Amino acid sequence: MTFVSFEASPQLFVFETFVYLVIIISCLHIFKKTDALYRLSLQKGIRYFSAAFAIFTVCFSLMYLYFLVKFFSGADPMIGLSLIIVSHIALFLGVLGGLYLAYSLVWRRFECDSTACLKSSRLISMITISAVVAIVDMYFYMAKGVSVNLYFYVMMIILGGAILHNWKHHKRKGANLNPFISSAVLSLWIYFGIFIESYVFPFFPTVHYYIWGLLPIVFHAVAHNVTRVIDGNPEEEE
């Protein structure tokens, strides 16, 4: 994306600030709500779901920081390297959050009785996958100046597989896991949308508005859904 100074385009600054703020607040909201629910239910799926959105909060905060620095500093080479590092830490967190979200759908299939979920080898492997993806992408970016978008492929395959697995399981069991599935599908859409943007943007910059304009709605929809699930009055439904 070509950044311009604030004086040249205050609209872009307003748009990006609005988008990032809504996303960050929504993620924080989901994290707080689901964390409270986890304390009540001790359901591990909710634990991973909650952790995913905590990670997304940090990820999007870093991305906003990246935008702010780049927006106000222009093309200053002095801060170029630190910006690359910040963007790849954000990428690492983006992948990790997606993996947590996918794992929240399929944890029953993999996990044993271990109570220390953060020490689980599966979670260590998730962190490793994220780190490898971020480092490989960073290597290509430093060497060839082009991002290979490896994380999109990885995330789309893993999240898609998790959704498919859960969908089948959900159909068989007849349980209602709508918030999990819809959040994962919407997150998949986010990865897909940004993936499309990365290829189309060079010759069609307006695509940035189409993709990022819908993101706050997606996150807010998930937050809204989660709030309704947690704050809803079960007696009203019975």
Added chain:
Amino acid sequence: MHYFTIIGHRMVKKAKKPKKVKPQLKSEMKETKMEPMKERNTADKTTRNSKTKKGRKKSPICFVVMALVVVVLNYVMAQAAQWLKIPFFLDTWGTMLGAMVAGLPVAMVGGFLYNLVMAFTSWGLDAWVWGFSSLWVAFITWYLWKKKWIDTGNPLKMVLVGVIIALTNAAITLAIKWVFFGGLPTYPGTADTYQLFYTISNGSAVVAAIGEHVLTELADKTMSVFVAAMMLDHLSAKLKKRGRC
């Protein structure tokens, strides 16, 4: 898992279960017999009916105020979108909200009025024809709302609703554009999209116009229907907390 069984819940009011009647003594039952019970039931029925009628009856002032609210909501968001130079119109979410809250007539009048206001203030007099698009949006939203398709508890269904509204409305706006404006883009925010499809199709104005309309409407209407439905949920929740709903 208990919490996840209630996701399908709607904000639409459901018929309440009949309250349990305390068992009466046999002597008391004899005293009351059937006739008084019958009377009590009819009275209860009439009160409920009259209450419903009273609730549904809208005064002309209420109608006008609601329609004006629709106009203002559409106007504010449209101006914001125009200032931000984003490729969305965002001028139908008020109409959608009006269709869900106040019914079809209010949404239709409000939507059409908004287009007249815009035609007289910033778009130019010819632009009043876009009002027909608002009429359709009001109708289709109201219809899908009545069919219970618009439900924030099911975001994927909401996306489908957005797609239905977008595609049907794209056909109408495309027809209006061809008949009244010669197929050229009339909104500066979507000019880039038109240009993209024009280049891809090797200079075909038809493909460019269709591509521009479909892409813009898909994003715009999906966004609008989500915003309207979530706003309605927030309003309902607040009113419920205050005990007015």
